[in-house]
Amino acid sequence: MKAAIVVALAAAALAAGCATERTRYGDARATETLTNQFGSTDLQVMAESMARSMLQAPVIASSNLPIVTVQEVRNKTSEYIDTRAITDSIRAELQKGGRVRFAVDAAGMNPQTEELKRQQSGLYAKEHAAEMGQMVGAQYRLEGNIISIVKQVKDTKDVYYKLNLQLWNIRNGLLEWSDEKEIRKTTTRG
Amino acid sequence: MKSTLLIAAIASGALVAGCAAKKGFEKPGFAFGCPIGEANVSSMDDLVKAKVLSEGRRTTIQTTEMRCSQTGELLRIDANLNNDSRSVKRIAYKFRWIDREGMRAWEEEPWKPLMLHENSNLVINTISPTNKAADFRLILRSEE
Numbered sequence: 001m002k003a004a005i006v007v008a009l010a011a012a013a014l015a016a017g018c019a020t021e022r023t024r025y026g027d028a029r030a031t032e033t034l035t036n037q038f039g040s041t042d043l044q045v046m047a048e049s050m051a052r053s054m055l056q057a058p059v060i061a062s063s064n065l066p067i068v069t070v071q072e073v074r075n076k077t078s079e080y081i082d083t084r085a086i087t088d089s090i091r092a093e094l095q096k097g098g099r100v101r102f103a104v105d106a107a108g109m110n111p112q113t114e115e116l117k118r119q120q121s122g123l124y125a126k127e128h129a130a131e132m133g134q135m136v137g138a139q140y141r142l143e144g145n146i147i148s149i150v151k152q153v154k155d156t157k158d159v160y161y162k163l164n165l166q167l168w169n170i171r172n173g174l175l176e177w178s179d180e181k182e183i184r185k186t187t188t189r190g
Numbered sequence: 191m192k193s194t195l196l197i198a199a200i201a202s203g204a205l206v207a208g209c210a211a212k213k214g215f216e217k218p219g220f221a222f223g224c225p226i227g228e229a230n231v232s233s234m235d236d237l238v239k240a241k242v243l244s245e246g247r248r249t250t251i252q253t254t255e256m257r258c259s260q261t262g263e264l265l266r267i268d269a270n271l272n273n274d275s276r277s278v279k280r281i282a283y284k285f286r287w288i289d290r291e292g293m294r295a296w297e298e299e300p301w302k303p304l305m306l307h308e309n310s311n312l313v314i315n316t317i318s319p320t321n322k323a324a325d326f327r328l329i330l331r332s333e334e
Contacts, residue, residue: 029284029298029299029300029301030301031282031301031303031333041300041301041303044300045300045302045303048299048300048302051319052316052317052319055264055317055319056261056264056266056317061261061262061264093319096319096320097319097320098320098321
């Protein structure tokens with residue numbers, strides 16, 4: 001009996017030791033359908049679609065290099081979504097295209113003013129230190145919402161996401177551009 | 191007889207000139223508004239062959255039409271995709287942007303998933319992300 005237990009334990013230890021784990025690099029831009037929660041493909045598709053749409057907005061297409069600040073994209077879905085990742089991707093695409101300039105946003109204001117204060121602390125040569133009162137204010141602010149509608153019946157789960165973004169003129173409060181991107185994903189078991 | 195021949199010759203000349211003028215709407219190096227460079231494109235089929243690539247699993251979805259227009263410094267593209275089968279088809283697509291030197295003008299786009307109902311058409315459209323993009327390819331793959 002004891003011998004059988006020893007053999008079983010040895011076999012289990014051997015099996016655990018033999019279970020191999022394999023890690024490989026994948027395509028970061030491939031479609032990801034592991035679950036129907038908000039995923040990398042949704043983030044990439046929404047960001048690209050919105051950035052391309054924004055390029056056609058008259059205030060951006062006029063090539064006057066408008067200055068935009070990114071405000072919050074409110075997450076009104078039932079799951080955790082880092083909405084900052086969406087606006088960061090949109091900002092990166094627009095900045096890379098060289099059609100828009102971005103002013104420091106509310107989230108980046110503290111590090112910006114801290115650095116300005118540090119440069120004005122007397123430690124730096126005056127001609128190489130950034131002056132106070134030279135920051136450029138944004139002409140437009142980008143904000144939006146993301147919502148989701150989730151429905152589940154037995155073995156089928158349907159998730160609908162809608163991202164809405166708006167570009168507001170800060171001076172006169174006019175809405176200069178707005179667009180939406182919708183995504184629907186359905187998962188069926190069995 | 192001579193005058194009849196002369197009139198016929200003038201009429202056919204005018205007709206040819208008229209056709210030439212119509213074709214002349216297209217800038218050299220462009221077909222249906224899309225940049226083609228030195229490629230010999232005389233029909234929509236030629237344009238689709240020159241612009242659409244397949245990567246990964248092949249799809250039965252056909253690109254039937256493609257048109258481009260210049261929006262400021264950027265290139266706007268409309269492509270009509272057709273699913274003539276009796277079942278829903280799932281594909282992914284992306285555009286590849288090429289600059290005047292034939293090099294990549296933009297990083298590789300993410301694959302965008304798309305569902306086409308049976309016996310249906312769907313127009314996908316995009317705009318070039320940068321004014322450095324002078325040419326493009328539409329790439330399709332099956333997601334079945």
